[in-house]
Amino acid sequence: MSRPIRLEFPGAIYHVTTRGNAGEGIFIDDQDRQEFLTVLGEVVSRTGWIVHAYVLMDNHYHLLIEVPNSNLSRGMRQLNGVYTQRFNNRHGCGGRVFQGRFKAILIERDGYMLELCRYLVLNPLRLKAVKNISRYRWSSYRATAGEVQAPVWLNTAWLLGHFGRTSSVAQRKYAEFVAAGVGSPSPLSEVKSQILLGSSAFVKKMKLRLLTKTDIKHGKKQTKRPSLHSLFPVRIRKDKALRNDSIKRAYQEYGYTMAAIADAAQIHFSTVSKVIKMGEQAL
Numbered sequence: 001m002s003r004p005i006r007l008e009f010p011g012a013i014y015h016v017t018t019r020g021n022a023g024e025g026i027f028i029d030d031q032d033r034q035e036f037l038t039v040l041g042e043v044v045s046r047t048g049w050i051v052h053a054y055v056l057m058d059n060h061y062h063l064l065i066e067v068p069n070s071n072l073s074r075g076m077r078q079l080n081g082v083y084t085q086r087f088n089n090r091h092g093c094g095g096r097v098f099q100g101r102f103k104a105i106l107i108e109r110d111g112y113m114l115e116l117c118r119y120l121v122l123n124p125l126r127l128k129a130v131k132n133i134s135r136y137r138w139s140s141y142r143a144t145a146g147e148v149q150a151p152v153w154l155n156t157a158w159l160l161g162h163f164g165r166t167s168s169v170a171q172r173k174y175a176e177f178v179a180a181g182v183g184s185p186s187p188l189s190e191v192k193s194q195i196l197l198g199s200s201a202f203v204k205k206m207k208l209r210l211l212t213k214t215d216i217k218h219g220k221k222q223t224k225r226p227s228l229h230s231l232f233p234v235r236i237r238k239d240k241a242l243r244n245d246s247i248k249r250a251y252q253e254y255g256y257t258m259a260a261i262a263d264a265a266q267i268h269f270s271t272v273s274k275v276i277k278m279g280e281q282a283l
Contacts, residue, residue, distance in 0.1 A: 018102040019060040044153040047075040053117040055139035108198025146171035228264035
């Protein structure tokens with residue numbers, strides 16, 4: 001089976017997995033695990049990633065991350081590369097810690113992201129690392145459930161927002177939601193084309209992006225991306241309907257970041273985010 005093309009764009013959400021080289025362990029002890037989380041925090045600070053859930057196992061890890069700045073591959077090179085350096089320095093060894101290429105599945109936010117957050121933190125139970133999920137220190141579960149303080153780089157707001165308006169209620173209902181998922185089938189069984197997980201409409205839309213990227217890879221002629229200045233002249237900025245159409249084109253067709261679009265359109269970032277979300281819902 002050929003290696004799937006990596007699809008990256010601003011705001012994409014991924015389930016990322018990396019395994020140890022030749023199936024070997026990537027953590028020798030808890031100090032290694034803590035060092036990995038430290039490196040992850042550093043990468044989040046540099047890249048602007050949003051980490052929704054994670055779990056560290058003996059010979060692999062899982063992340064569920066949102067990537068506002070279309071920099072998944074660059075961030076992963078930093079994460080795995082810096083951790084490998086620190087691991088080798090600490091243990092006095094050399095060579096690879098991780099197997100060649102990380103695996104990234106592109107996730108549709110609605111319908112699958114919530115289930116994947118649960119799937120990730122239940123890994124220690126499935127692999128019999130613990131009998132009680134609250135006793136496993138190396139996942140996002142305890143922080144999201146309010147049992148320990150969350151690291152500054154872990155974003156629990158989106159996840160807990162599904163379970164209640166107050167922290168205590170949301171954390172309790174989140175814990176109940178996770179417990180109810182014990183024994184459930186893996187949502188990853190529904191992955192399409194090796195890298196897509198979502199509704200049929202989402203898969204179709206992403207396949208169109210993949211076709212475009214394939215054309216780029218094989219050197220087919222591409223239309224030059226217009227500048228943001230040309231997309232948002234004064235007359236466009238003053239007409240809300242035209243402005244919103246231009247926002248969606250700048251984001252969906254030309255790959256500009258929301259922050260750059262907001263600056264060019266001279267509006268708040270949240271307005272750009274709402275316009276793009278409404279456009280994706282319409283699709």
